[in-house]
Every structure is written in structure tokens, then in C-alpha cells.
Amino acid sequence: MSVWALGLNHTTAPLDLRGRFAFALDQIAPTLQSLRNSFPSGRHPQVEAAIISTCNRTEIYCASEHIALDHTVGWLAQSGGVAPTLLRSHAYTLHDDEAARHVFRVASGLDSMVLGEAQILGQMKDAVRAAENVGALGTTLNQLFQRSFAVAKEVRTATEIGAHSISMAAAAVRLAGQLFEDLRKTRVLFVGAGEMIDLAATHFAAKEPKSIAIANRTLERGEKLATRFGGEAMRLADLPARLAEFDIVISCTASTLPIIGLGAVERALKARKHRPMFMVDLAVPRDIEPEVKALEDIYLYTVDDLAHVVQQGQANRQAAVAQAEVIIDAGVQSFMHWLGQRSTVPLIQQLNVQADEWRAAEMARARKLLAKGESVDAVLEAMSRGLTQKMMHGAMAELHSGDAASREQTAQTISRLFLRKER
Numbered sequence: 001m002s003v004w005a006l007g008l009n010h011t012t013a014p015l016d017l018r019g020r021f022a023f024a025l026d027q028i029a030p031t032l033q034s035l036r037n038s039f040p041s042g043r044h045p046q047v048e049a050a051i052i053s054t055c056n057r058t059e060i061y062c063a064s065e066h067i068a069l070d071h072t073v074g075w076l077a078q079s080g081g082v083a084p085t086l087l088r089s090h091a092y093t094l095h096d097d098e099a100a101r102h103v104f105r106v107a108s109g110l111d112s113m114v115l116g117e118a119q120i121l122g123q124m125k126d127a128v129r130a131a132e133n134v135g136a137l138g139t140t141l142n143q144l145f146q147r148s149f150a151v152a153k154e155v156r157t158a159t160e161i162g163a164h165s166i167s168m169a170a171a172a173v174r175l176a177g178q179l180f181e182d183l184r185k186t187r188v189l190f191v192g193a194g195e196m197i198d199l200a201a202t203h204f205a206a207k208e209p210k211s212i213a214i215a216n217r218t219l220e221r222g223e224k225l226a227t228r229f230g231g232e233a234m235r236l237a238d239l240p241a242r243l244a245e246f247d248i249v250i251s252c253t254a255s256t257l258p259i260i261g262l263g264a265v266e267r268a269l270k271a272r273k274h275r276p277m278f279m280v281d282l283a284v285p286r287d288i289e290p291e292v293k294a295l296e297d298i299y300l301y302t303v304d305d306l307a308h309v310v311q312q313g314q315a316n317r318q319a320a321v322a323q324a325e326v327i328i329d330a331g332v333q334s335f336m337h338w339l340g341q342r343s344t345v346p347l348i349q350q351l352n353v354q355a356d357e358w359r360a361a362e363m364a365r366a367r368k369l370l371a372k373g374e375s376v377d378a379v380l381e382a383m384s385r386g387l388t389q390k391m392m393h394g395a396m397a398e399l400h401s402g403d404a405a406s407r408e409q410t411a412q413t414i415s416r417l418f419l420r421k422e423r
Contacts, residue, residue: 001140001342002067004095005102006076007052007059010113013090015304019285020080023053024254028130031079035060036136038075044068048138050131050145052106054123055196055252055284055303056113061103063140069093100335103144104328107152109161113303114310115317116162119195121152143338151331158327159320169200171309172280172301173207176248179278179299183207190214191239191251191259193221196282200250205229213246215239217253240264244271252282260288262295269297280306358390 008018023031032049039047048063060072073091077084094102102111107124109116128145131137137145155161166174173183180186188209190197193216205212212231215238216222222233234242236259243249243264253259260279265288269277279300281288286302293300366383370376395418398410 001063001065001339002096003061003063003099003140003144003339004067004069004072004093005059005061005099006069006072006091006093007057007102008087008091009057009059009111010304010307012092015284015286015302016290017082017086017090018056018058020082021053021058021076022055022284023051023058025126025130028053028127029134032131032134032136034079035072035075039064039068039071044071046138048141049136050127050141052124052127054120055282057106057111059106061099061141061144063138063144067095069095096339097332097336100144100147100332101328103148104151104331107148108155108324108328109152110155110321110324110328113307114167116320117167118156118162119167119199121149122195125149140339140342144335147331147335151328154327154331155324159323161317161320161324163317163320166310167199167203168196168282168303168306168310169203171306172200172250172282173203174309175280175299175301175306176204176278177207179276180247183209185210186247187211187245188213188248188250189239189243189246190225191236191249191287192216192253192283193218193225194252194254196252197250198225200252200280200282201225201229201231204248204250209248213242240267244268247275247277249277249279250282251280251287253287255283255287256285258286258289260292262289262291265292265295265298269295358387362386362390 008021010018028051032051035049035051036047043066044064046064047068050061052059052061060076062068062072073087073093074084076091077087080087092102105111107121109118109120112120124145128137128142131141176186177183183204184207186209188204188211190201190213193214197214201212201214212226212229213234214222214226214231215234215236216225217236219233219235222235226233239260243260244267249260251260265277265279274297276297276299279288279292279298281300281302284303288300292298362383365386366379369379369382395410395414399407399414401407402410
């Protein structure tokens with residue numbers, strides 16, 4: 001059995017290209033089914049698969065008897081509407097120990113834009129549950145991911161990898177503080193009500209802004225989040241008319257198209273008499289049209305723009321990274337040992353079946369002899385002799401066949417298997 005991974009992330013692909021391959025959580029199940037159905041059933045029956053898709057990465061993990069990286073690249077390129085050559089130029093392909101090492105590093109926060117961040121672990125667990133629910137996760141990938149979670153837990157427990165991490169939300173607050181002298185005088189709008197917006201709202205609320213509003217497609221969910229921060233909730237449809245009210249706009253939805261357009265921002269700036277607006281687009285694909293960034297008095301940042309801020313202070317964590325890599329190395333070796341053992345499972349099963357057949361045959365023969373009145377000692381002697389002959393027959397036949405070189409090799413193997421001294 002082999003495992004392989006195909007992915008693109010914030011270090012290999014620009015934001016707009018990553019946006020073509022972003023899958024919302026509710027899209028994972030049908031996407032996995034499409035992927036698995038695309039493999040030729042003859043050579044790749046029942047391919048295991050899982051997809052991790054976040055604002056910083058999209059990764060496909062597969063397991064099967066034969067590696068099919070080219071096919072996986074072709075399928076993903078087609079799903080994103082790009083040429084396979086373009087995808088390959090921005091993607092990475094890994095297999096076996098390399099794939100295991102990568103997924104362990106991702107789970108541990110070593111491959112994130114924010115070194116040591118813990119959010120990716122929850123996103124990976126969501127991806128694994130989605131794969132399980134659709135029946136795409138078999139024994140091999142389940143072992144790979146469960147071991148990655150265990151390694152991540154050990155890394156966070158045994159090292160200080162996350163002690164100095166700066167989240168995307170904290171970076172946004174820091175940048176906003178550079179534009180506005182006093183964040184307590186600002187009005188903040190959050191677009192969306194997911195985990196990232198929840199985190200961002202928590203950080204901004206700590207600065208006690210003048211007001212907080214949550215705009216969400218589902219008003220009830222927006223109201224629930226707004227209540228926590230003493231803010232108001234509004235419908236997404238009302239956003240263009242009210243955009244001018246806000247100094248800071250943080251957006252992160254699962255929309256496949258931008259929801260804040262150039263025209264709406266231009267009208268808001270006019271109504272604000274060109275007072276500056278600070279905007280952060282944390283969504284992949286984008287929530288805010290990229291042309292907005294060219295407007296005067298608009299300070300627009302994307303997830304990639306925040307990279308420099310969140311990477312500051314990385315030197316403080318290098319010792320923790322070295323410790324984490326040692327833990328990951330051990331985890332990779334353990335997984336590869338398990339994977340190697342998996343290849344012998346069919347042979348072990350066949351040996352057990354064969355041994356049971358021999359045992360059953362000798363037991364039946366022994367019962368017949370006992371029924372005829374043979375002594376117990378004689379029956380036990382015959383049964384043990386019969387089992388011994390069956391066990392030794394194959395080895396003895398091999399010793400008497402083939403050329404001298406093959407007989408010598410067979411003799412060494414048989415000596416190792418049958419002439420071991422008990423310790």
C-alpha cells in the first residue's frame with residue numbers, strides 16, 4: 001500500500017490560484033466522490049482519499065496499491081479549470097514517507113503561515129470526519145491522520161512551538177492600529193460568522209471599538225455572534241447601503257464570488273468624504289474585489305499580505321521547531337514501519353488459513369483413531385508427527401530443488417526460520 005499527496009499552499013501559489021481550488025466543507029463529500037470515481041477501477045480499486053481545504057492550502061491525500069500522482073494532478077487541474085502544467089508549477093507532490101512527514105508538519109503547525117497556530121488541527125479533523133462520512137477513509141489514511149493528530153499533540157505538549165505565535169486576527173489588529181491612532185474611536189464591521197471572523201472579532205473587541213457589527217447571510221447566526229460582543233447584526237444584503245458607516249471591515253465568508261465590489265466601496269468613500277477605510281479580506285476565494293486596493297484612502301490586506309506581520313519573531317521559535325522535527329521524525333518512522341507491515345498482512349492471513357486446515361485435518365484423523373480404540377498416546381504421537389510433516393514438507397521440497405546457489409539461499413532462510421534458539 002502506498003500513500004501520496006498533492007497540494008498547493010501560501011508559499012507555492014498566489015491567492016487567486018488558490019481560490020480556484022478552495023472547497024467549502026459542504027463541498028468536500030461530493031468532491032471526494034468525484035475524485036474517487038475518476039480512478040480506473042481495474043488498477044485503482046477503492047482508492048482512499050481525503051481533502052484539506054483552508055484559506056492557506058488545498059491538499060489531497062490518497063492511498064492505494066499503486067501511486068497515481070499524474071492522474072490526481074489531472075483531476076485537480078480540471079476541477080479548477082487550469083492546465084495541468086500550470087498546476088504543477090505551483091503544486092507539490094509527495095509520496096510515502098515524504099507525504100507522512102508533510103501531514104505531520106501541517107498538523108503540528110510547522111507548515112502554516114502562522115508558525116505554531118492551532119487552527120489547522122481543527123480544520124484537519126473536520127476534513128477527516130467529512131472523508132469518513134462519505135466512506136472515503138480506509139485503514140491506511142485513517143492511521144496516517146490519527147498518527148498526525150497524536151504527533152501534533154506531543155509537539156504542542158513537549159515544545160513551545162505555539163508560545164509566540166501571532167494569529168492572522170492579531171496581525172489585522174496590529175495593522176489597523178498603525179492606521180488609526182485610537183481603535184476605540186473606530187466602527188468595525190465583520191462580514192461572515194465563521195471561525196475566522198469569531199477569532200478576529202475577539203481580538204478587535206479587546207480594543208473596545210466604538211461599535212461592532214456582524215453582517216451575515218443568515219441573520220440568526222449573525223445575531224448570535226453579535227450578542228457575544230455587544231454588537232448589532234445586519235443582513236448581508238444591507239451591506240452596500242451601510243458600508244460607509246464603518247472604518248474597519250474584516251471579511252471572511254465561503255462565497256465563491258466577491259461580495260464587496262469596487263462600485264460599493266467607491267460610493268462608501270464618497271459618502272465618508274474620503275476618510276480612510278481599513279479592509280482585510282481573509283477569504284479564499286476573495287470576498288473583496290482586488291481592484292479595491294487601488295483606491296485612494298483604502299487600505300486593503302489579503303491573507304498573503306499579512307504574511308510579513310505574522311512571520312515576525314519567528315527566530316524566537318527556531319529551538320521549538322528543531323524539537324518538533326525530532327518528534328515528527330519518530331512519528332514518520334513509526335508510520336512507515338506500520339505501512340511496511342501492512343504488505344505482509346495477506347501472507348500472514350494465508351499462513352493462518354493453511355495452518356488451520358492442517359490442524360483441522362489432523363484433529364479429524366485423531367478423532368477417527370480414538371473412535372477405533374487406539375490409545376491416546378499413539379493418537380497424540382500420530383497427530384504430532386502428521387502436523388510436523390505438513391509443516392516441514394514445503395521447506396524440504398525447496399531444499400531438494402533448484403541449482404546450488406538457490407539451494408544455499410533456501411538453506412540460510414530455513415535455518416533462520418526453523419533453527420532459532422530460544423532465548
